[in-house]
Amino acid sequence: MNNIIIGDCLLELKKIPDESIDLIFADPPYWMRVDGILKRPEGTEYQGCNDEWDNKFTTNEDYNKFTTLWLSECKRILKKNGSIWVIGGMQCIYSIGAIMQNLGFWFINDVIWQKTNPTPNFLGTRLNNAHETLIWATKTTKSKYTFNYKTAKELNNDIVNFEKGERRQLGSIWKIPVCSGNERLKKENGEKLHSTQKPESLLYRIIAISSKLGDTVLDPFGGTLTTAAMSKKLGRNYISIEQKKEYVDYGLIRLENIVFEDSKIAHAEFDKKPQKVTLQEMIEKGFLQDNENFYLKNTLLIAQLQKNGKLLYANNEIDMHSLAAKLKNSKSERLNGYNFWEVERNGIRVSIDTIRQNYREAIS
Ligand SMILES: C[S@@+](CC[C@H](N)C(=O)[O-])C[C@H]1O[C@@H](n2cnc3c(N)ncnc32)[C@H](O)[C@@H]1O
DSSP states (O other), X not given: OOEEEESXXXXXXXXXXXXXXXXXXXXXXXXXXXXXXXXXXXXXXXXXXXXXXXXXXXXXXXXXXXXXXXXXXXHHHEEEEXXXXXXXXXTTHHHHHHHHHHTTOEEEEEEEEEESSOOOOTTOSXXXXXXXXXXXXXXXXXXXXXXXXXXXXXXXXXXXXXXXXXXXXXOSEEEEOOSOGGGSOBOTTSOBSOTTOOOHXXXXXXXXXXXXXXXXXXXXXXXXXXXXXXXXXXXXXXXXXXXXXXXXXXHHHHHHTOOOOOOTTTTTGGGSOXXXXXXXXXXXXTSSOTTOEEEETTSSOEEEEOTTSOEEEXXXXXXXXXXXXXXXXXXXXXXXXXXXXXXXXXXXXXXHHHHHXXXXXXXX
């Protein structure tokens, strides 16, 4: 299932069957149009992205044709309910976005990756370019794509009280440092291997929130195999295509040292819907008693639980959700009864929701 391919993605993508891939992450050549050597103010050379693979295009048409070709193949191999992430800087992301829309991809979000340690604009001639843009899109408007919403909340650690347990919806601006330190792959002579190696935390987040355990993740521009490495860590299958053997050679060593981390994030545990249970079932299993008192929270009102799971109140049998709404004079016909009713255990009122949690734990 896993495959690292050395080759041209325009040819290699053609060999992949239709609708066989769950998630694509693409970090294509940016076509930075870098002219000459970049220098720091003190005169030393700065190794930006001036690679042959990035500067091989001559005109916009040339770049757009290349983009159309690889994106068309990605659309073909993406499953009906799959999704694709494409990352790029200002030089390319606008034309890529237009081509994606022309090909019928449906945009879900664009995400700003805000670099917390960006390279300075050495000459001070323009703003410091401190971000890249990611487009997240589905194959069609109807795709039922994977979004692990609660997992995304768990990964949103950029909030003040995260350590104290506060969780918030993940937004579309992600603050993540540029890949550096030990994570940055180096050649034997100490030079950095790749000019645009992406941070692992960026790929980890993308894969964790938009795919499932066992899914197949494809990267047509594999580089140092960051996508494959994070797919492996999260228990996804991976296919990466990279034309430059040197990147793959080092990437494979990196990949070998990555192990699957069997975590709640990998399993998207936070997004699993709890098992449906009924009051009747809880009576049968002894977690609730037939005819016991149900107390409406913060009131003196009492009803009796019946064997069939309904409540007896004023000689009427009624479900606990409708009765809670009625007794609370709610505008809606039903409230979530689990949050409104309590029973007594050892002289203390305990919410039905807690009883349900205990029951779920006991049967899981
Ligand atoms: C922006 S880099 C990707 C970096 C990668 N995300 C990482 O974290 O290392 C783009 C990569 O695409 C590769 N590439 C460019 N054109 C290609 C093609 N036609 N087929 C396969 N790889 C290609 C380049 O060699 C380069 O490594």
